[in-house]
Amino acid sequence: MRQPEAPRFGTPLVRVGELGSTNDLARVMADAGLPEGTVVVARRQTQGRGRHGRTWASPPGGLWCSLVLRPARDAGWGRLSLAMAVATCEAVDEVAGIRSAIRWPNDVVINGRKVAGILLEGAPNALVVGIGINANVPAEALPEAFRPGAASLHDLAGRTIDLDVLLESLSAQVASWYAVWAAGGTQVMDAWTARDVTRGTRIIAESHGGTIEGIADGADPDGALRVRLPAGDVRRVVAGDLAVLVQTAARDTRQGRGQEPFG
Ligand code: BT5
Secondary structure, eight states, rough: OOOOOSOSSSSSEEOOOOSSOOHHHHHHHTTTTOOOEEEEEEEEEEEOOOOGGOBBBOOOEEEEEEEEOOOSOOOHHHHHHHHHEEEHHHHHHHHOOOOOEEEETTTEETTEEEEEEEEEEEEEEEEEEEEEEEOOGGGGGGGGGGGGGGGHHHHHHSSSOOOHHHHHHHHHHHHHHHHHHHHHHHHHHHHHHBBBBOOSSSEEETTEEEEEEEEEEEEOOTOOEEOOOTTSSSEOOOOOSSSSEEEEEEGGGGGOOTBOOOO
């Protein structure tokens, strides 16, 4: 989706060979007053991170980048995180020519394997959106434990992915979906729901209120996962509240990832 009023992202564009995490450098730049639309991209990260302190493997060949946003108001970070997943999917689809899907809350997957991950982090008066895409990442370059659940666009598309083209598409899609998010309305949820592969899978979630088990039934507009319990009532699961969350494939084994914790 492209909108003429969307801000320009990728100005300035900071390219780095190797660093710890692009989210850290983007945060420093945001603190130093660089404008919305600033993008940091690295060839390789030595301390790439996921959510809840997890590791994000970032060898050469991937697109590892962070974008600085300066939202005027809190129009819902949960929904913004879903919007960023949609933006990443659209860039992946456009550049690799493959239809990608979303596993709640914002894993970008193809055939049940993760091709991209997203990490939103708050900064004073800014938000840093870190996006990692396995563009041309051979399986051998990833830690062994990550290989079964991961995939690279290069292998799926059968050709090398141009990282500059991917970054340009991603920057445009992030800008566009950011504007859609800021405007409110149902477009973000509609687009997210159309790509949701978590729906129908079995969820076991351990939150402060105890353990719940049921079937995923989409997401609420604030990003919470809806879980339908055997008795028919629906519980909301919020990623940040969880001690443990397990997703297993009740509906389609290609979409699950066994007993791996996530959320
Ligand atoms: C994420 O966390 O998926 C967010 C990843 C964000 C990475 C970007 S890269 C640019 C920016 N700078 C950073 O330091 N981070 C951001 P989470 O949902 O917690 O997923 C982490 C899990 O994904 C790990 O525990 C592994 O199971 C798996 N994983 C790690 N590296 C992977 C990779 N390269 N490809 C596929 N799966 C991976």
